[in-house]
Amino acid sequence: QLHLQESGPGLVKPSETLSLTCTVSGGPIGSSSYYWGWIRQPPGKGLEWIGSIYYSGSTSYSPSLQSRVTISVDRSKNQFSLKLSSVTVADTAVYYCARPSSFLNYALDVWGQGTAVTVSS
Amino acid sequence: DIQMTQSPSSLSASVGDRVTITCRASQSIYNYLNWYQQKPGKAPKLLIYGASSLQNGVSSRFSGSGSGTDFALTISNLQPEDFATYYCQQSYNNPLYSFGQGTNLDLK
Numbered sequence: 001q002l003h004l005q006e007s008g009p010g011l012v013k014p015s016e017t018l019s020l021t022c023t024v025s026g027g028p029i030g031s032s033s034y035y036w037g038w039i040r041q042p043p044g045k046g047l048e049w050i051g052s053i054y055y056s057g058s059t060s061y062s063p064s065l066q067s068r069v070t071i072s073v074d075r076s077k078n079q080f081s082l083k084l085s086s087v088t089v090a091d092t093a094v095y096y097c098a099r100p101s102s103f104l105n106y107a108l109d110v111w112g113q114g115t116a117v118t119v120s121s
Numbered sequence: 122d123i124q125m126t127q128s129p130s131s132l133s134a135s136v137g138d139r140v141t142i143t144c145r146a147s148q149s150i151y152n153y154l155n156w157y158q159q160k161p162g163k164a165p166k167l168l169i170y171g172a173s174s175l176q177n178g179v180s181s182r183f184s185g186s187g188s189g190t191d192f193a194l195t196i197s198n199l200q201p202e203d204f205a206t207y208y209c210q211q212s213y214n215n216p217l218y219s220f221g222q223g224t225n226l227d228l229k
Binding site: 035046047048049054060100104106107108109111112 | 159222
């Protein structure tokens with residue numbers, strides 16, 4: 001049973017860099033069939049796709065966040081990470097990691113529980 | 122970018138009702154359309170993938186239809202646990218996905 005778990009600081013100051021990690025358990029992150037992605041949800045609002053990384057390391061980012069986002073993978077730790085630079089209060093959200101499955105038309109079939117991040121001085 | 126537009130944004134219904142939520146894509150996405158259910162404080166849960174395929178373990182009261190640009194999620198015989206927010210998501214433009222704005226289904 002695949003399990004994803006987000007971790008990272010719950011409070012980040014404006015203009016600083018938000019850093020989160022998603023730890024994958026129950027299966028190898030280095031599978032050729034899967035991407036790994038990040039999604040966020042501001043308080044009371046809908047879901048926003050941030051970006052994804054393929055097991056090979058190739059990445060794809062939302063155009064609206066592309067200039068500030070970096071997603072990386074650490075196969076030795078079975079983790080992938082999100083960095084979002086120059087944060088503002090608008091980046092306050094619950095951040096989820098999830099897995100798009102090529103077997104399910106790239107639907108997001110496994111999600112982490114989410115981690116809340118507040119941007120405030 | 123592929124824009125996804127859901128309607129309605131909110132919907133009130135009663136236990137036992139049948140409801141339909143629609144989702145329109147800004148361009149053809151063939152059948153790369155997925156539906157999720159989200160309850161307060163929880164991560165979204167995959168209900169339907171490929172426009173009409175039911176995810177393992179999901180009640181058969183949920184069904185999906187459509188192709189191209191117009192899609193629908195239908196929930197029959199509404200149960201108390203079905204009152205939640207529902208999102209559509211396109212995965213045609215893999216791996217650059219996008220979600221609809223959500224439909225809040227509440228008890229009338």
